[in-house]
Amino acid sequence: MTRTHRILIADDDLTSRIALGGILKKWGYSVDIFDNGDDACNRLMGSDDYQVAVLDWMMEGMDGIEICRRLSRSLRKESCYLILLTARQDLRDLIQGLEAGANDYVVKPFEPEELHARIRVGIRVSRLQRDLKKYSEDMESLAEQRAQQLVHADRLSTIGTLTSGVAHEVNNPLSFISGNLRFMKDCWPTISRVLSESRQNGREDTELIDTILTEIPKTLQGIRTGVDRISHIVDGLKFYARKGRAEKAAMDVNQAIDQSLELCHNRLKYGIHVDFARTGQTLVLGDTQQLQQVFVNLIVNAADALEGRADSRLEITVNEEENIVKITFRDNGPGFPAGSESQIFTPFFTTKDVGKGTGLGLSICQGIIENHGGNITAKHNEKGGASLIITLPRLSERSTT
Numbered sequence: 001m002t003r004t005h006r007i008l009i010a011d012d013d014l015t016s017r018i019a020l021g022g023i024l025k026k027w028g029y030s031v032d033i034f035d036n037g038d039d040a041c042n043r044l045m046g047s048d049d050y051q052v053a054v055l056d057w058m059m060e061g062m063d064g065i066e067i068c069r070r071l072s073r074s075l076r077k078e079s080c081y082l083i084l085l086t087a088r089q090d091l092r093d094l095i096q097g098l099e100a101g102a103n104d105y106v107v108k109p110f111e112p113e114e115l116h117a118r119i120r121v122g123i124r125v126s127r128l129q130r131d132l133k134k135y136s137e138d139m140e141s142l143a144e145q146r147a148q149q150l151v152h153a154d155r156l157s158t159i160g161t162l163t164s165g166v167a168h169e170v171n172n173p174l175s176f177i178s179g180n181l182r183f184m185k186d187c188w189p190t191i192s193r194v195l196s197e198s199r200q201n202g203r204e205d206t207e208l209i210d211t212i213l214t215e216i217p218k219t220l221q222g223i224r225t226g227v228d229r230i231s232h233i234v235d236g237l238k239f240y241a242r243k244g245r246a247e248k249a250a251m252d253v254n255q256a257i258d259q260s261l262e263l264c265h266n267r268l269k270y271g272i273h274v275d276f277a278r279t280g281q282t283l284v285l286g287d288t289q290q291l292q293q294v295f296v297n298l299i300v301n302a303a304d305a306l307e308g309r310a311d312s313r314l315e316i317t318v319n320e321e322e323n324i325v326k327i328t329f330r331d332n333g334p335g336f337p338a339g340s341e342s343q344i345f346t347p348f349f350t351t352k353d354v355g356k357g358t359g360l361g362l363s364i365c366q367g368i369i370e371n372h373g374g375n376i377t378a379k380h381n382e383k384g385g386a387s388l389i390i391t392l393p394r395l396s397e398r399s400t401t
Contacts, residue, residue: 005123006030006049010040010064011056011085020054023112029119037062041070050080051126052119057086057097065100072101081122085110167234174234178227185220192216248372250395251291253282253318253325260295267303272312282318283395284325286372294365294376298329298388301362305333305386324374325392332385336378 007029011017017033024031032050034040037059044053044067055064062070064084071082084097084105097105103125104118192213199209257276261268268274284291299314306312315330362376369376374392381387 004028004030005051006032007119008032008034008040008044008050008053008080010034010037010053010059010067012036012059013056016056016085023115024119027116036060037064037067041067044071044080045074048080052081052083052122054083054085054115054119055102057084057088064102065097068097068101081126083115083118083122170230171234174227174230177223178231181220181223181227185224188216188220248285248287250283251286251288253284253291253327253392254278254280256288256292257295257316257318257327260292260299263292263296264299264303267300268314272303272306272314274314274316276316277318279318279320282320282325284372284392285395286392290368291372294368294390297362297365301388302329302331302333306331309333320394323394325394327390327392328387329389330381330385330387332381332383335380335384335386 007024009017009020009024009031011020011033012035014035017035021031021033032043034043037055038061040053040055041062044050053067055067057064064086068082068084071080081104082102084102085108086093086097086105087108088094089107094105103122106115106118195209195213199206261274261276302314306314309332311332313332315328317326317328317330319326319328366376369390369392372392374390376388376390379387379389
């Protein structure tokens with residue numbers, strides 16, 4: 001035997017207890033012995049440690065038959081194989097014992113090897129029952145995880161629909177603002193000339209005219225910058241909300257990160273310094289929408305970790321190393337709890353407070369990255385904080401032509 005199996009003996013006869021205990025210990029089993037049915041039943045009801053229980057049919061207090069009945073009713077019998085010891089040989093008695101919930105019986109007097117063989121069968125059956133129970137629990141857990149992921153996917157779909165609608169609603173008035181701004185810029189040279197001529201003719205409000213001539217171009221440029229920014233955000237929202245199959249093509253990682261930072265601007269603008277070290281065009285073969293989803297998730301996670309901390313910093317680097325692209329998101333937040341690096345990609349594992357995270361984000365990110373032939377890992381920083389490192393196959397410019 002590769003491990004010590006635990007066996008319970010219940011017999012009110014002292015001689016039988018000593019003989020059974022000695023034989024089973026000699027065979028290498030761990031044995032607990034009880035001299036009455038009540039204590040034996042209580043132990044079996046409160047413990048899953050026993051693979052086999054050898055119960056005398058006739059005992060003081062609760063007998064072996066009643067123990068089998070109680071265990072069957074409580075469903076505690078699943079992981080313990082019950083063997084009745086009895087001097088009865090009438091077929092009706094034996095049927096009664098099996099119907100009460102016993103798995104097997106041994107008729108007294110018996111040969112030790114017969115009992116040993118039946119115990120070995122009981123251990124095999126108990127092991128299979130435990131394995132089956134664990135498999136069933138794993139399947140239930142997996143089904144629950146899949147159900148939660150479907151709920152999460154449905155929420156993402158709803159958010160995508162709403163985002164697309166918001167982008168459309170913002171885009172309409174934005175087009176009016178942009179058109180009116182163009183008209184004002186076209187008219188400004190004429191307005192500027194008229195004001196300048198009026199100033200030269202000795203008008204008293206020359207100071208006001210000077211202010212208008214100086215500030216209006218700056219104002220128009222500020223409006224243009226704002227319109228361009230809103231337009232860029234709207235384009236990003238529309239792209240992020242796009243539905244359809246994943247479509248992999250040559251894409252620039254730096255540009256995707258820029259767009260992701262734009263989408264997360266409101267989350268980052270309060271006290272979080274972002275340092276994005278761009279290295280020019282870095283190409284991978286990927287679905288821009290999916291990878292952008294990963295980048296947004298990592299940026300938001302970092303922002304959550306940095307919230308309320310002084311000197312909050314998020315550093316993003318993109319480096320090409322031989323045939324891979326290495327993307328690192330490094331923050332100076334509290335880092336991961338000790339020993340959790342191997343768990344953070346497990347579905348529903350989260351270090352956030354209750355109600356602030358589903359524990360699915362990083363699991364989904366891992367699936368996206370692996371679907372792109374890459375890898376994502378987490379580690380503690382030596383000086384504090386956490387790093388998420390993504391590696392993706394590098395796409396050479398030659399392969400895009």
